[in-house]
Amino acid sequence: xxxxxxxxxxxxxxxxxxxxxxxxxxxxxxxxxxxxxxxxxxxxxxxxxxxxxxxxxxxxxxxxxxxxxxxxxxxxxxxxxxxxxxxxxxxxxxxxxxxxxxxxxxxxxxxxxxxxxxxxxxxxxxxxxxxxxxxxxxxxxxxxxxxxxxxxxxxxxxxxxxxxxxxxxxxxxxxxxxxxxxxxxxxxxxxxxxxxxxxxxxxxxxxxxxxxxxxxxxxxxxxxxxxxxxxxxxxxxxxxxxxxxxxxxxxxxxxxxxxxxxxxxxxxxxxxxxxxxxxxxxxxxxxxxxxxxxxxxxxxxxxxxxx
Amino acid sequence: xxxxxxxxxxxxxxxxxxxxxxxxxxxxxxxxxxxxxxxxxxxxxxxxxxxxxxxxxxxxxxxxxxxxxxxxxxxxxxxxxxxxxxxxxxxxxxxxxxxxxxxxxxxxxxxxxxxxxxxxxxxxxxxxxxxxxxxxxxxxxxxxxxxxxxxxxxxxxxxxxxxxxxxxxxxxxxxxxxxxxxxxxxxxxxxxxxxx
Numbered sequence: 001x002x003x004x005x006x007x008x009x010x011x012x013x014x015x016x017x018x019x020x021x022x023x024x025x026x027x028x029x030x031x032x033x034x035x036x037x038x039x040x041x042x043x044x045x046x047x048x049x050x051x052x053x054x055x056x057x058x059x060x061x062x063x064x065x066x067x068x069x070x071x072x073x074x075x076x077x078x079x080x081x082x083x084x085x086x087x088x089x090x091x092x093x094x095x096x097x098x099x100x101x102x103x104x105x106x107x108x109x110x111x112x113x114x115x116x117x118x119x120x121x122x123x124x125x126x127x128x129x130x131x132x133x134x135x136x137x138x139x140x141x142x143x144x145x146x147x148x149x150x151x152x153x154x155x156x157x158x159x160x161x162x163x164x165x166x167x168x169x170x171x172x173x174x175x176x177x178x179x180x181x182x183x184x185x186x187x188x189x190x191x192x193x194x195x196x197x198x199x200x201x202x203x204x205x206x207x208x209x210x211x212x213x214x215x216x217x218x219x220x221x222x223x224x225x226x227x228x229x230x231x232x233x234x235x236x237x238x239x240x241x242x243x244x245x246x247x248x249x250x251x252x253x254x255x256x257x258x259x260x261x262x263x264x265x266x267x268x269x270x271x272x273x274x275x276x277x278x279x280x281x282x283x284x285x286x287x288x289x290x291x292x293x294x295x296x297x298x299x300x301x302x303x304x305x306x307x
Numbered sequence: 308x309x310x311x312x313x314x315x316x317x318x319x320x321x322x323x324x325x326x327x328x329x330x331x332x333x334x335x336x337x338x339x340x341x342x343x344x345x346x347x348x349x350x351x352x353x354x355x356x357x358x359x360x361x362x363x364x365x366x367x368x369x370x371x372x373x374x375x376x377x378x379x380x381x382x383x384x385x386x387x388x389x390x391x392x393x394x395x396x397x398x399x400x401x402x403x404x405x406x407x408x409x410x411x412x413x414x415x416x417x418x419x420x421x422x423x424x425x426x427x428x429x430x431x432x433x434x435x436x437x438x439x440x441x442x443x444x445x446x447x448x449x450x451x452x453x454x455x456x457x458x459x460x461x462x463x464x465x466x467x468x469x470x471x472x473x474x475x476x477x478x479x480x481x482x483x484x485x486x487x488x489x490x491x492x493x494x495x496x497x498x499x500x501x502x503x
Contacts (some may be wrong), residue, residue, distance in 0.1 A: 009440050009442075013443040013474070013476065016474060038484055040435070040439040040440060040488065043435060044431070046431035047428075047431065047432050047435060049413070049428040050432040052406065052407070052410060053495050057495050061491065091334075094333070097333070098333060104494055104495075105495050109484075109487045109490055154387075155389070159392050166393050167393070191352060192388035194352075195387065196424075197424075199450070200427055201356070201423070239468075240464040240465065276472065277465075
């Protein structure tokens with residue numbers, strides 16, 4: 001399996017732990033990722049607010065680069081990149097005027113896009129292309145006893161994702177269950193984390209983060225599993241603000257790829273787990289030693305005891 | 308002197324044709340189908356902070372109250388979570404309408420001056436245009452400089468956390484073919500969607 005890989009700015013910056021866990025996990029599962037040559041920022045939510053046509057053209061350059069590299073599939077692990085690339089694709093197909101604009105702009109730099117590169121999200125690749133049954137075979141250290149609140153955020157499933165339900169997504173729940181974790185019921189799984197409002201309008205943004213933390217704590221979760229660099233940042237980096245306003249914050253926020261890495265038996269120190277401000281120290285139990293082939297005679301000490 | 312404001316709108320406050328213009332933009336066509344049910348306001352996680360609820364913005368836009376919606380805080384408080392868009396029984400892409408209104412407010416320079424959200428959008432887009440990628444720390448520093456530099460001080464603890472966990476980098480990110488961006492976007496008329 002081979003995919004073009006679009007990291008986006010966050011996975012090289014504040015969200016680098018996402019990339020640090022995604023890459024080894026995918027490699028371990030035999031998924032080949034080729035980073036898109038000279039990719040540019042998708043534009044995120046900010047660019048759409050300035051100029052929609054330019055935002056679409058910017059995002060389309062990445063789709064065209066994937067096509068030029070001979071790729072059919074583009075993996076976008078950041079929720080905002082995933083949404084913007086998909087939105088561009090939709091606009092490209094739905095609005096002939098937008099398609100004409102994109103075609104003309106790309107032609108100016110000798111690129112073209114025929115509308116065919118599929119934009120994929122890691123959860124989708126794991127569940128659809130690899131499959132949970134196959135994944136189960138790879139689990140070496142089940143996340144036994146870990147209670148996880150699955151938090152998808154908004155833009156992974158709304159409004160364009162086809163791989164999951166936009167009201168009640170379950171792909172991450174199902175993945176975590178296969179990994180051996182206990183998935184707590186988390187009705188706020190797609191409730192907005194506030195996005196960049198945590199920085200721009202803290203009184204509103206930070207309260208939204210608090211609501212998520214409070215719910216995860218009430219549900220008895222040991223951690224929140226996230227699938228978006230901005231969600232993880234909001235849930236993690238604002239812990240001192242949250243503590244000052246609402247009291248101590250205790251639930252760490254990790255990427256689902258980090259949990260997956262732990263379950264696959266990858267070394268914890270190679271999964272970017274030390275990047276979190278709220279430390280996540282839980283580790284899965286040591287794997288059971290491989291079943292010893294019965295060669296030694298059974299002694300009284302090791303044999304079954306009946307009394 | 309007591310300041311009084313009129314609480315109902317007069318016909319003279321309308322800018323005729325505004326609603327029609329917005330509805331001609333890709334993604335905004337369904338606005339004419341709005342039944343004012345208020346589902347959008349109910350599911351919006353930020354409506355409690357807004358001056359006009361999303362439902363009101365839909366009604367005001369359709370009824371040509373251009374100045375009211377473009378000056379509202381509502382359009383900037385929209386965090387693009389798309390909850391309203393997927394819940395709307397009339398399949399109105401409310402989030403996309405909010406984007407269209409933001410674009411118009413920026414284009415007409417009538418957004419609240421030092422309100423950080425439009426400033427962030429502007430700084431973000433300028434960095435993308437110039438470098439092709441975002442360097443998050445530089446973006447945040449610029450935002451503080453252009454709005455309220457004391458914000459940087461209030462966040463010292465977070466800065467320290469990010470530094471400790473190796474998440475801060477000051478190296479400016481950029482793409483190799485920066486000239487491509489300019490060439491590619493030169494022919495794109497930013498307001499082609501804005502109608503007549």
